[in-house]
Amino acid sequence: MQTDATRTGELGPAVVPVTTPAFWQETRALTRRWVLQASRERMMIVFGLMQPLLWLLLFGNVFSGVARWRPDVFGTDSYLAFQTAGIVALTVLGNAMMGGVPLLFDRESGMLAKILVTPSSRGSLVASRFFFTSAFSLAQSLLILLVAFLMGVRIASGLSGFVVILWISLLLSVGFTVLSLMLAFLFPHHGAFFAVTGFITQPLLFLSTALMPRQVMPAAMQAIVWMNPLTYATEVARDAMLRPVPDGVLLAQASAVLLLFDAAVFWKATGVIRRRLE
Amino acid sequence: MSKGDASSQSIVRAEALTKVYEGGILAVDSIDLTVEAGEIFALLGPNGAGKTTTIKMLVTLAQPTSGRILVDGIDAMVAPDEVRARIGYVGQEVAVDKSLTARENLELQASLYHIPLAAQPPRIQEVLALVELTDRADDRVKTYSGGMKKRLDIASGLVHRPKLLVLDEPTLGLDIQTRTRIWDYIARMRSAGTTVLLTTHYMEEADRLCDRIAIIDRGRIQALGTPAELKSRVGGDVVTLKLSAADAERGRTVVGPRLRGLPFVREVVDGEPLLVYVEPGDRSAPGVFDAVRDAGVHVEAFHYCRPTLDDVFLKFTGRSMRD
Numbered sequence: 001m002q003t004d005a006t007r008t009g010e011l012g013p014a015v016v017p018v019t020t021p022a023f024w025q026e027t028r029a030l031t032r033r034w035v036l037q038a039s040r041e042r043m044m045i046v047f048g049l050m051q052p053l054l055w056l057l058l059f060g061n062v063f064s065g066v067a068r069w070r071p072d073v074f075g076t077d078s079y080l081a082f083q084t085a086g087i088v089a090l091t092v093l094g095n096a097m098m099g100g101v102p103l104l105f106d107r108e109s110g111m112l113a114k115i116l117v118t119p120s121s122r123g124s125l126v127a128s129r130f131f132f133t134s135a136f137s138l139a140q141s142l143l144i145l146l147v148a149f150l151m152g153v154r155i156a157s158g159l160s161g162f163v164v165i166l167w168i169s170l171l172l173s174v175g176f177t178v179l180s181l182m183l184a185f186l187f188p189h190h191g192a193f194f195a196v197t198g199f200i201t202q203p204l205l206f207l208s209t210a211l212m213p214r215q216v217m218p219a220a221m222q223a224i225v226w227m228n229p230l231t232y233a234t235e236v237a238r239d240a241m242l243r244p245v246p247d248g249v250l251l252a253q254a255s256a257v258l259l260l261f262d263a264a265v266f267w268k269a270t271g272v273i274r275r276r277l278e
Numbered sequence: 279m280s281k282g283d284a285s286s287q288s289i290v291r292a293e294a295l296t297k298v299y300e301g302g303i304l305a306v307d308s309i310d311l312t313v314e315a316g317e318i319f320a321l322l323g324p325n326g327a328g329k330t331t332t333i334k335m336l337v338t339l340a341q342p343t344s345g346r347i348l349v350d351g352i353d354a355m356v357a358p359d360e361v362r363a364r365i366g367y368v369g370q371e372v373a374v375d376k377s378l379t380a381r382e383n384l385e386l387q388a389s390l391y392h393i394p395l396a397a398q399p400p401r402i403q404e405v406l407a408l409v410e411l412t413d414r415a416d417d418r419v420k421t422y423s424g425g426m427k428k429r430l431d432i433a434s435g436l437v438h439r440p441k442l443l444v445l446d447e448p449t450l451g452l453d454i455q456t457r458t459r460i461w462d463y464i465a466r467m468r469s470a471g472t473t474v475l476l477t478t479h480y481m482e483e484a485d486r487l488c489d490r491i492a493i494i495d496r497g498r499i500q501a502l503g504t505p506a507e508l509k510s511r512v513g514g515d516v517v518t519l520k521l522s523a524a525d526a527e528r529g530r531t532v533v534g535p536r537l538r539g540l541p542f543v544r545e546v547v548d549g550e551p552l553l554v555y556v557e558p559g560d561r562s563a564p565g566v567f568d569a570v571r572d573a574g575v576h577v578e579a580f581h582y583c584r585p586t587l588d589d590v591f592l593k594f595t596g597r598s599m600r601d
């Protein structure tokens with residue numbers, strides 16, 4: 001089948017003008033691609049969203065007694081209320097850690113090379129992954145809070161606490177998404193990538209306060225949890241969940257620590273990604 | 279050097295281009311070549327010759343170890359984005375997003391090349407029509423056949439109307455029908471003014487459709503010219519003789535020297551089979567046959583033909599590309 005447009009001459013060379021908001025055009029197009037991909041992987045969406053709910057329901061029931069036992073340590077007599085913040089934080093962390101995965105597959109399929117030979121900026125690739133991952137995390141966090149709400153858990157500090165939870169989640173998401181992208185570029189095969197991200201994620205989870213209050217941990221472990229970005233995000237979110245007036249000093253300190261972490265990862269990753277992409 | 283004006287118009291210009299991979303593999307060894315505007319230029323060579331590596335340096339996916347490569351006079355290392363905007367690249371492996379439709383794939387590509395959103399639909403229609411995928415444009419690529427995926431991949435290298443289309447093995451592993459179609463698209467791109475640089479190891483294709491060919495082997499250009507020029511460099515038509523195994527030794531010691539003494543024999547390449555270059559071809563071939571028989575050697579098979587690019591390859595590299 002032929003149309004007029006295919007006739008000789010119509011496909012001649014033309015100079016493509018580079019528009020000023022080029023970066024946003026690229027970022028939008030790439031983000032759209034991730035959204036389309038995900039929307040066609042229904043199972044991924046369904047199970048991705050359900051995973052944290054499973055945590056919530058499972059742990060909420062198994063450990064329901066512990067908070068009643070030491071409400072002074074947990075800050076509440078409901079383990080579910082205690083744990084909601086932790087689940088939000090580790091869900092954000094989990095999503096961010098997987099942020100680089102599509103780039104692994106793109107590299108193996110040649111799609112990455114195809115993107116890299118375009119005059120698009122490498123930053124738009126990173127930005128698009130961050131936007132998509134954060135949006136997915138946001139949707140999951142809202143769902144967690146909603147289900148917790150239906151189970152009787154209220155954000156003690158109300159709307160301001162809600163905003164604080166989103167803010168701290170975002171700060172956590174930036175650093176680990178960029179870290180994941182960096183690892184995706186660093187490791188030639190996806191096997192190594194998954195081994196390393198798994199290796200990092202497990203201790204982050206258990207050496208944090210996401211599942212247990214630090215007061216019940218041995219002294220050495222208590223010192224370690226404060227070196228973990230996940231602890232800062234969890235503590236701020238939990239504070240907002242459990243206390244009518246969130247602790248401003250904690251929020252400021254945790255934000256500073258996470259911003260510093262994000263900046264450090266970003267600085268390191270820029271070097272790695274640039275070297276791999278040129 | 280003397281033709282400074284002409285060379286400054288070259289679309290591609292490689293100067294002592296060299297690539298040494300980690301581990302010391304010399305993949306491309308000091309290549310010099312130019313591709314002129316409007317031509318179809320082929321890099322022809324066997325597996326591992328360095329074709330893809332050369333292409334990768336051209337499209338800014340790899341950095342030369344030394345030397346340089348210029349596109350439209352722009353050094354790919356110095357201003358990669360300007361080089362990228364001028365090139366449409368279709369890699370050796372098909373690279374399309376299977377969960378998207380063809381149209382969505384092309385929209386992504388168009389935006390990465392900064393084509394304004396409003397200008398995209400007609401461009402996309404145009405390339406879809408060229409590769410005959412208009413009817414299937416809104417189906418997921420997952421549901422496409424291999425040939426259709428390859429055609430989409432080619433279309434996505436064309437949305438931004440590149441000056442130079444670079445195709446790495448565009449027809450490798452495809453059925454005859456798809457190969458013919460792809461060659462048709464390439465010919466149409468050329469007549470629309472696009473320069474085409476491709477790699478292949480199908481000699482018949484290169485012979486029929488390319489303006490100029492560089493034969494590349496072990497990272498070096500072994501010969502470069504139009505198909506006709508290259509074949510004329512073989513120096514005569516080719517007579518191929520298969521001698522019986524028992525006579526192999528006699529073939530080397532007796533038949534070789536005897537053939538070299540004949541006035542119409544240009545060259546004899548000892549080996550299995552034995553190659554004899556003769557001129558003029560049609561009238562000399564029977565003479566070769568007679569000479570071998572007179573030497574008392576049994577001829578099992580006899581083949582006479584005008585030179586092909588395989589003969590060119592054999593002549594310049596000492597090996598056959600078909601092995």
Ligand SMILES: Nc1ncnc2c1ncn2[C@@H]1O[C@H](COP(=O)(O)OP(=O)(O)OP(=O)(O)O)[C@@H](O)[C@H]1O
Nearest residue numbers: 299300303305323324325326327328329330331332
């Ligand atoms: N990334 C790499 N790292 C190390 N060596 C490489 C790499 N890519 C290619 N090579 C080596 O460089 C040489 C040239 O490879 P190249 O891919 O350029 O060949 P080619 O002509 O495209 O071959 P083919 O026809 O099989 O595609 C080979 O010896 C190959 O093993």
Ligand SMILES: [Mg+2]
Nearest residue numbers: 329330331370
């Ligand atoms: Mg190759």
